[in-house]
Amino acid sequence: xxxxxxxxxxxxxxxxxxxxxxxxxxxxxxxxxxxxxxxxxxxxxxxxxxxxxxxxxxxxxxxxxxxxxxxxxxxxxxxxxxxxxxxxxxxxxxxxxxxxxxxxxxxxxxxxxxxxxxxxxxxxxxxxxxxxxxxxxxxxxxxxxxxxxxxxxxxxxxxxxxxxxxxxxxxxxxxxxxxxxxxxxxxxxxxxxxxxxxxxxxxxxxxxxxxxxxxxxxxxxxxxxxxxxxxxxxxxxxxxxxxxxxxxxxxxxxxxxxxxxxxxxxxxxxxxxxxxxxxxxxxxxxxxxxxxxxxxxxxxxxxxxxxxxxxxxxxxxxxxxxxxxxxxxxxxxxxxxxxxxxxxxxxxxxxxxxxxxxxxxxxxxxxxxxxxxxxxxxxxxxxxxxxxxxxxxxxxxxxxxxxxxxxxxxxxxxxxxxxxxxxxxxxxxxxxxxxxxxxxxxxxxxxxxxxxxxxxxxxxxxxxxxxxxxxxxxxxxxxxxxxxxxxxxxxxxxxxxxxxxxxxxxxxxxxxxxxxxxxxxxxxxxxxxxxxxxxxxxxxxxxxxxxxxxxxxxxxxxxxxxxxxxxxxxxxxxxxxxxxxxxxxxxxxxxxx
Amino acid sequence: xxxxxxxxxxxxxxxxxxxxxxxxxxxxxxxxxxxxxxxxxxxxxxxxxxxxxxxxxxxxxxxxxxxxxxxxxxxxxxxxxxxxxxxxxxxxxxxxxxxxxxxxxxxxxxxxxxxxxxxxxxxxxxxxxxxxxxxxxxxxxxxxxxxx
Numbered sequence: 001x002x003x004x005x006x007x008x009x010x011x012x013x014x015x016x017x018x019x020x021x022x023x024x025x026x027x028x029x030x031x032x033x034x035x036x037x038x039x040x041x042x043x044x045x046x047x048x049x050x051x052x053x054x055x056x057x058x059x060x061x062x063x064x065x066x067x068x069x070x071x072x073x074x075x076x077x078x079x080x081x082x083x084x085x086x087x088x089x090x091x092x093x094x095x096x097x098x099x100x101x102x103x104x105x106x107x108x109x110x111x112x113x114x115x116x117x118x119x120x121x122x123x124x125x126x127x128x129x130x131x132x133x134x135x136x137x138x139x140x141x142x143x144x145x146x147x148x149x150x151x152x153x154x155x156x157x158x159x160x161x162x163x164x165x166x167x168x169x170x171x172x173x174x175x176x177x178x179x180x181x182x183x184x185x186x187x188x189x190x191x192x193x194x195x196x197x198x199x200x201x202x203x204x205x206x207x208x209x210x211x212x213x214x215x216x217x218x219x220x221x222x223x224x225x226x227x228x229x230x231x232x233x234x235x236x237x238x239x240x241x242x243x244x245x246x247x248x249x250x251x252x253x254x255x256x257x258x259x260x261x262x263x264x265x266x267x268x269x270x271x272x273x274x275x276x277x278x279x280x281x282x283x284x285x286x287x288x289x290x291x292x293x294x295x296x297x298x299x300x301x302x303x304x305x306x307x308x309x310x311x312x313x314x315x316x317x318x319x320x321x322x323x324x325x326x327x328x329x330x331x332x333x334x335x336x337x338x339x340x341x342x343x344x345x346x347x348x349x350x351x352x353x354x355x356x357x358x359x360x361x362x363x364x365x366x367x368x369x370x371x372x373x374x375x376x377x378x379x380x381x382x383x384x385x386x387x388x389x390x391x392x393x394x395x396x397x398x399x400x401x402x403x404x405x406x407x408x409x410x411x412x413x414x415x416x417x418x419x420x421x422x423x424x425x426x427x428x429x430x431x432x433x434x435x436x437x438x439x440x441x442x443x444x445x446x447x448x449x450x451x452x453x454x455x456x457x458x459x460x461x462x463x464x465x466x467x468x469x470x471x472x473x474x475x476x477x478x479x480x481x482x483x484x485x486x487x488x489x490x491x492x493x494x495x496x497x498x499x500x501x502x503x504x505x506x507x508x509x510x511x512x513x514x515x516x517x518x519x520x521x522x523x524x525x526x527x528x529x530x531x532x533x534x535x536x537x538x539x540x541x542x543x544x545x546x547x548x549x550x551x552x553x554x555x556x557x558x559x560x561x562x563x564x565x566x567x568x569x570x571x572x573x574x575x576x577x578x579x580x581x582x583x584x585x586x587x588x589x590x591x592x593x
Numbered sequence: 594x595x596x597x598x599x600x601x602x603x604x605x606x607x608x609x610x611x612x613x614x615x616x617x618x619x620x621x622x623x624x625x626x627x628x629x630x631x632x633x634x635x636x637x638x639x640x641x642x643x644x645x646x647x648x649x650x651x652x653x654x655x656x657x658x659x660x661x662x663x664x665x666x667x668x669x670x671x672x673x674x675x676x677x678x679x680x681x682x683x684x685x686x687x688x689x690x691x692x693x694x695x696x697x698x699x700x701x702x703x704x705x706x707x708x709x710x711x712x713x714x715x716x717x718x719x720x721x722x723x724x725x726x727x728x729x730x731x732x733x734x735x736x737x738x739x740x741x
Contacts (some may be wrong), residue, residue: 124668124706127677195667437661444708446667554676558739565687566679567737579741 034493035534037083038137041177041413046264047328048415049491051534054540055592056494058519060508063590066541067108070091070584073097074562076549078411079179080135080488082142083533084156087111089137089542090587094118094130094147098154104536108589112159119148120172125444126175127195129553133411134529138182142156145176151189151205163210167191167203174258176197181263182207182271183302190259194277194322197254197447200294201275204305213260214305218257218293219243220355225293226300227307234310235359236381237292242310242402246290254288254441256280256508257294261324264526266340269357271299271308273342275323276558281439282320283449285392290315295323297344299359309359313346313383318391319372319434320405320450321348326413327356327421328393330450332470334362338409343470345414345425347407348383350376353470355574365473367466368427369458372401383442391434391450404432404454406484406551413529414468415497420511422476423468424497426485428524430573431458454555454573464498465507467514477514483577486550488529498542500526502552503580506544506588522546524584525577547585552577559583642693646724658726659702659718663710674727678706682729695723 034051042048055063067359071077075093082089082099088101088108098114123130126147135144141153141162149168154161167189168174173196179189187205191198205211216226225243234242247255257276265272279287279294295314300307314321327342332353333339342356345503349370353362373383406428413426434453439449456462463485467476487500491511500506502525525548532542541548549557557570558578570578634689660666660673671678679687688698699719702709710719 105729120705122706124678124708126706129677173688306736440662440664442664442713447664448667554670563679563687565683565685567683567685568675568680570739576741578739 005289007470015590026038036095037081037531037533038134039082039430040080040134040529041262041264041326044053044265045416046262046326046387046413047330047418048413048489048529049417049493051493052532052540053492053494053536055492055496055532055542057496057510057517059592060496063508063518063520063542064593065520065588066591067345067589069099069101069108069587071097071099071547071587074545074551074560074583075130075585077545077547077549077585078131078177078527078550079528080529080530080531081136081543081545082135083531083543084137085308086536087156088533089135089142089156091132091135091144092585093132093547093549094122094126096132096144096146097160098135098144100156100159114154114159114161116146116152116161116164118146121170122175125173125196126192127169127446128551129549130505131177131550133177134179136180136182143180143182143187143207143208145178145180145189147175147177149174149176150182151176151187153187153207153210163232164489165205165210165212167205167212171444172196172198173447176414177261179262181265182270186213188263188272188302190274191217192258192260192277192498194256194258194260194502195446195448196278197280197441198256198258200256200258200276202259202300202305204302216295216300216305216307218259219247219252219255219291225307225361226305232307232309233358236311236399243292246292248288251287251289254280254447255291255294257291257296259324261322261411262326264327266329267358270301270303271356272302273299273327273329273356274296275327275344277322277324278320279317281447281449283393283436283439284316284318284342285394285436286439286449286547288316291317295321297323297327297342297354297359311354311359311361311381313344313350313352317347318389319401319454321346321407322443323347324411325374325407325409327431328414328416329356330416330418330547334471334548343416344428345409345468347405347410348372349403349408350383350471351468351473358533363473367425367468367475368429369402370408391436393436395437397433397435397437399433400455401434402431402457403428404430405452406430406454407424407581410486412486412527415491417491417511419493419495421513423470424489424491424511425466425468426487426489426499427466428484428486429459429461429463430454430484431457438510456573463502465509467511479509479514479516483574484552486552487544488525490530490532494534498530498544500530500544500546502526502529502548502577503549504546506530506590508548520590522588523586524548525581527552527554535591541589541591543589544585545585545587548581553583622734642696643693644696644720644723644727645690646720647727649724650726650728652721653728656723656728658720659722660725663714663722665722673729680734681726684729684732692723695726696720
């Protein structure tokens with residue numbers, strides 16, 4: 001039983017008691033209880049929607065900080081806390097400390113903390129800061145990844161390590177910042193390293209023992225990608241060896257396509273969905289072909305990993321357009337027909353709606369300014385590429401490609417409100433020039449081959465927070481922001497949407513209109529994902545990390561103060577961000593009186 | 594490539610290609626990481642920690658090519674200005690900036706993620722990289738102070 005299971009029962013209305021008595025033993029089932037937040041995306045559909053209604057558009061102006069805690073860690077704080085029963089769990093960037101806070105006591109003192117050894121070599125192997133995207137609660141265990149290629153399961157009550165499994169090879173450039181997804185007794189994890197020439201995979205581990213049950217590669221032979229003729233059917237391709245014949249000989253061996261983003265799950269179809277990263281290297285001329293299944297969405301059965309369908313968003317990626325962004329599951333009425341869909345906001349700037357049973361493309365419209373492709377052909381599933389935006393060594397410099405490789409959206413997950421029928425997402429408004437160069441593969445070093453300076457996109461603001469109507473396939477409203485917006489999103493049944501900004505504001509806006517309701521300066525830029533929970537006192541709270549970093553740690557100039565031997569000139573496209581934020585990891589909780 | 598007279602561009606490319614090929618073929622991965630890092634501190638006996646190319650601007654240009662060719666820029670950024678790894682162009686050194694210290698950092702690696710290239714690159718190639726890293730003009734003394 002998790003700690004505080006008694007509070008878990010008390011904190012919910014009597015009518016829900018029976019459900020919760022059962023649910024307290026089974027982590028994933030708890031996701032239906034809006035008092036808690038037991039998995040990264042709130043639920044298997046990855047909606048990040050909380051049914052709590054105490055905080056509303058009318059009273060959000062009275063929000064105030066009720067608690068904060070310094071994690072003692074300076075890396076970028078992506079990811080989100082979990083709340084299970086009366087305990088809040090926080091996993092930090094490297095060195096991946098796991099804190100368990102007692103929400104029943106004033107000041108939320110720790111019940112315990114778990115400090116694993118995580119190899120510092122991982123700092124140099126992780127492409128884009130030393131982030132961690134969060135933990136998953138299941139069966140009395142907190143399951144998460146250490147940056148150095150291990151998955152651990154920790155007893156949620158005591159902090160005792162139950163198992164630790166090596167899943168990735170640091171010496172080959174693999175790191176593991178992603179958040180696992182647990183389905184029944186299977187823990188699904190993936191690797192990072194698209195900039196290090198790794199070969200992408202997801203693995204299914206046994207929840208009870210940590211043993212690796214299956215490995216499904218993104219690229220390579222049918223046997224390696226777990227595609228068998230009886231089970232696998234790609235909606236736009238026939239034939240076999242699709243993830244092998246779209247590569248030059250042996251190109252797939254260091255071809256990237258890692259799985260560093262978010263996973264979702266449809267219990268009825270028994271399918272796990274996730275996106276794959278860019279093909280390696282960034283110089284496309286070293287890997288001619290479509291490079292399947294890089295920059296794709298894959299649907300697998302979690303039990304044995306078997307691949308059921310796959311769809312590629314950006315064939316022959318020329319622009320580092322990873323597709324690891326979350327796949328949000330819902331139902332929509334499109335052309336008069338009710339469809340079980342998957343909605344995905346790709347780095348490439350298009351918002352995709354797919355039939356999640358088959359992978360068939362239903363719509364694809366730009367949600368940010370896009371110029372690398374004119375449209376996506378719904379008959380073939382392929383983008384109609386503007387050939388003047390193609391890149392490669394022989395093309396020299398390709399100018400003014402929108403969006404930049406930071407994507408219309410990147411790691412920061414969107415939210416879906418079944419109440420407003422809108423998606424909410426944080427976007428970047430950047431374009432780039434792209435100069436490719438020949439890349440040499442050396443294990444454990446970057447395998448890139450491109451220089452890609454950024455400029456502001458149309459309008460001059462570097463980001464925007466938007467609401468997206470998936471049926472009309474257009475924006476419902478938009479809030480321009482001076483900097484790229486890099487936080488995840490929380491939306492609630494109270495009609496409020498929460499997000500944070502790179503310059504360190506945490507904001508609440510009206511879910512219907514986007515009208516600003518409240519904001520608070522949290523001390524460092526926000527790249528994490530807000531959550532909501534009901535405390536043991538019965539009140540609704542909102543929690544979020546502050547902690548500037550991720551890609552922006554690399555390219556924002558002088559935002560670090562911990563290393564006297566590393567001072568940097570301001571970024572050309574964003575010269576004053578360091579005026580507003582430095583690194584620094586904090587957990588914040590907000591509530592009403 | 595401009596300004597390289599004694600060592601034309603083609604030769605740099607050949608050196609790079611040969612070095613990369615050697616690195617790809619002849620590197621036992623078990624030697625490149627743990628043992629090199631844990632061995633940190635004692636100089637390889639054959640190497641005198643004095644840069645034979647110090648101040649040679651032609652070699653510095655070759656070094657800048659090697660800096661890209663061996664993916665150093667993937668971590669330390671274009672122009673060594675800092676990226677996921679620290680800036681090498683700011684005149685400040687976490688592990689020391691004299692000839693031998695920079696050489697050792699490249700040869701043995703450093704514990705917070707710098708790979709050991711000693712098994713992959715001949716000493717002369719490392720010295721060319723050191724020459725490049727030493728070639729930056731002393732930075733503006735105000736680089737560590739920003740005002741708005």
